[in-house]
Amino acid sequence: MWEYTEKVKETFLHPKNVGEIDNPDAVGEVGSIVCGDALKLFLKIDKETNRITDAKFQTFGCASAIASSSALTEVIKGKTVDEALKVTNNDIAEYLGGLPREKMHCSVMGMEALEAAVANYRGEKPPEVDEGEIVCECFGITDQKIKRAIKENNLHTVDDVTNFTKAGGGCGGCIPDIENILKEVWTETVFKEAAVPKRKLTNIQKIALIQEIIEREIRPLLQSDGGDVELADVEGSKVIVSLRGMCSGCLMADVTIKNIENKLKELVSEDLVVVAE
């Protein structure tokens, strides 16, 4: 049995804005009956103000898919199209008092339906169609969609990618590909920041700076994922750290170490090497 919040249950049992809109200004359709969930969103939009005056939905899916659809329509009604586009899957989940992690893909479906509807309204092609390569054959999920979910929701494990996108939840054949995408995304983006000019440092200054950067730049990132790192020692150009919490024993530990090294190379000194204790 899923741990649904009272709000999810209530919204599922008594969803709001169910049905079609006659002569809608926008329609967004995502998912399919084969995949197990599908959402069709209808919008009425005031052409003068670009404000969404009415929103209705039809959903095939589980309780959280139906609740997420209802939540989406409630959240976007009255907003302008631009304001509505700022709504994320997390806003939908939040409106419902949270969703089980395994059901987050239901909220993502809501966000995608909205984007599809807005594209339809603006006469653009629906987002993500023909973009990227299919990674998950079972559910037809592209690498672009996976990358986006990873970045927007700060995902670090294959399970989480499955929870948010369904990718990897079928035959599991694409799990190695998802692992590669995770590595790629996090090596690419986590520590991408403007470099500061390098100075010639004394040993003491170097250690102090390394300590400061670990405290300021690296720990908050790791802590947000339940992990942590501490500076254990500095021997010449060798920086010894110990990974804590979720980081210790994490399959991605090597990537994390590499990222810390890149950051320190960038901000302190090119010759630094980071090793785990």
Add this chain to the structure above:
Amino acid sequence: MKVIYLDNNATTRVADEVKEGMLPYLSEYYGNPSSMHTFGGQVHRRIEIAREQAAELINADPEEIIFTSCGTESDNTAIMSSLESVPHKKHIIATRVEHPAVLNFSKAMARKGYRVTFLPVDKSGKLDLDELRNSITDSTAVVSIMFANNESGVIFPIDEIAAFVRSKGVLFHTDAVQAVGKIPVSVKELPVDMMSISGHKIHAPKGVGALYIRRGVRFSPYIIGGHQEKGKRAGTENVASIIGFGIACKLAKDHLQTINTRIIGLRDKLEKGLLATCPDARINGGIENRLPNTTNISFEYVEGEAILLRLNEYNICASSGSACTSGSLEPSHVLRAMGVPFTAIHGSVRFSLSVYNTDDEIDSVLKIMPGIIKELRELSPYGREAK
């Protein structure tokens, strides 16, 4: 509100007689059956009565029964023991519709170097016996095929299968967890070497099962330790549950008649009623050889979890093969093996009855269900196509 429990293939209520019979062994009779003193010894004697009761239900000899912790342990033990008794043979045959206790155990063995053949089934859930004949080779160590399927209720012709496997000199195990207690099962007439039974499917508590091991079959224990169960299954006995299991076996024997008259009638009434009142509904699996208590119906254009949670509002308990109810995103492996279209699997609901169900309960479900299906179809973008 009273619970209407139609999920008896998942688990069953503990019968009052079972509970009453167990209670003394949870209080005053706490002795260890292995002890030398009378206080423990009397518990041992009571366990032997339970063994006789279990043996009687399947027409076995008491010495051919060992108690385990559950059906899964019985299944794992049977396959492992078979593999160890013929160590030079590295091939396992099972079916695609086995319970995870056999399916995933076989897959785990495949990762250790065994070759595993999973036999397919047809649309009605029937096994292709020619496939079995073609698959069995000199290197086959064990064939493990379930007696009856937990999801579809389809019963396999175990007599025919077992006779063929024996003629090839290969060990045969059957997971009879869903069959025993619902249909007559007699190992005297069935050439099976090992058979798994579970307590909680027949109104005993959870955490107890049994494995039938035909006399003369080579056996290696799976759980190793003390000399309990004549060295075939170590670990201090789960005394109260074993005693409860024995009582449940006795009750099951008495209940067989009721299940195959009154309960099959209620199941048919439920099935016919739902098909008549809910458009675009279909039965999954053939109905000729089926457990008397089970029906698996797909309601197209709606999703199973949504149906179950609406039923839940009326305290009606059933289950679904839908992906959303499984904890993974994969819908039922049984219904997929049967070639049920994904669209229908997502909307599948299994009702499984027991002797405790009443005519009034079935009437209630028949009154409530059509409205739920109609409402959910009104929510669904595909519902309209149904009209």
